[in-house]
Amino acid sequence: MLLTALLAFILAALFSERRHNEAVLTQSKERLQLVVAELDHRVKKVLATVSAVAANTLAASRSMEQFVSGLDGRLRSMASTHELLSQKRWRGLTLADLAQQELAPYRMSNNSEINGPEVRLTAEAGQAVAMVLHELTTNAAKHGALSRREGRVSVRWYWPLNGNAHDRLVIEWMESGGPSVKAPSRSGFGTSVIEDLIPYELGGTVDLAFACDGLRCRLEIPSDCVNRDILLAANLKDLSSARPGRGGLISYGP
Numbered sequence: 461m462l463l464t465a466l467l468a469f470i471l472a473a474l475f476s477e478r479r480h481n482e483a484v485l486t487q488s489k490e491r492l493q494l495v496v497a498e499l500d501h502r503v504k505k506v507l508a509t510v511s512a513v514a515a516n517t518l519a520a521s522r523s524m525e526q527f528v529s530g531l532d533g534r535l536r537s538m539a540s541t542h543e544l545l546s547q548k549r550w551r552g553l554t555l556a557d558l559a560q561q562e563l564a565p566y567r568m569s570n571n572s573e574i575n576g577p578e579v580r581l582t583a584e585a586g587q588a589v590a591m592v593l594h595e596l597t598t599n600a601a602k603h604g605a606l607s608r609r610e611g612r613v614s615v616r617w618y619w620p621l622n623g624n625a626h627d628r629l630v631i632e633w634m635e636s637g638g639p640s641v642k643a644p645s646r647s648g649f650g651t652s653v654i655e656d657l658i659p660y661e662l663g664g665t666v667d668l669a670f671a672c673d674g675l676r677c678r679l680e681i682p683s684d685c686v687n688r689d690i691l692l693a694a695n696l697k698d699l700s701s702a703r704p705g706r707g708g709l710i711s712y713g714p
């Protein structure tokens with residue numbers, strides 16, 4: 461009698477464990493399917509971007525050499541952004557990391573300044589902003605401030621207050637000390653990335669100015685491109701500490 465009860469108990473426990481394991485397995489399979497679908501979507505998007513970048517770089521190149529170096533630089537920048545994203549497990553990209561990544565090959569003592577509050581962009585927004593920063597940086601090195609020893613680039617960002625909300629992020633790129641600048645008669649792929657990508661992909665705005673003492677570019681990015689926890693912190697922060705040049709900012713010297 462006792463033996464029968466014991467056997468029944470063991471069997472019930474085994475069945476219960478098996479049901480539990482099956483439920484866990486089903487959940488894992490469903491999660492795996494979601495991850496594979498997401499990966500599939502992201503790979504397709506990356507391939508479409510690479511294809512568009514290659515075609516546009518070719519169309520804007522005057523020689524094969526220019527095509528190869530332009531494409532190589534753009535692909536390397538995309539790969540570094542991907543590496544940053546992967547290190548952060550796709551939880552977004554900080555603006556400071558992106559600016560440092562793009563300016564790193566050209567940084568010498570005192571030729572660049574990166575300054576702003578902590579901002580973590582969503583993966584999609586971070587990838588678009590990285591491409592724009594890449595074009596601004598390579599242009600500064602080819603045509604602008606970074607082509608001269610005494611030239612300087614400043615990248616800063618802040619949350620302008622709109623009523624009681626920080627509803628957009630402003631990123632300002634400013635060059636100084638480079639050759640005298642005039643508006644170009646022809647523009648290449650770089651200008652179209654700078655001017656069109658953020659409005660098209662993120663619904664932001666871009667103001668690119670060929671000022672004679674140095675190129676300026678002002679980008680405005682909607683707040684939904686920023687990870688929510690950081691946005692909340694910016695909204696709660698005392699206004700004065702959310703402006704550049706005041707307390708609470710992170711400054712990255714060379």
Ligand SMILES: Nc1ncnc2c1ncn2[C@@H]1O[C@H](COP(=O)(O)OP(=O)(O)OP(=O)(O)O)[C@@H](O)[C@H]1O
Pocket residue numbers: 520521530595599600602603604605635641642644646647648649650651652675
């Ligand atoms: N930072 C800058 N300072 C001065 N002139 C600039 C600057 N950035 C761009 N320009 C001018 O604008 C032109 C267009 O730039 P754009 O990036 O579109 O093309 P590109 O750099 O010549 O070629 P690519 O298609 O490889 O980017 C440049 O040829 C240059 O005359």
Ligand SMILES: [Mg+2]
Pocket residue numbers: 595598599648649650651
């Ligand atoms: Mg260019």
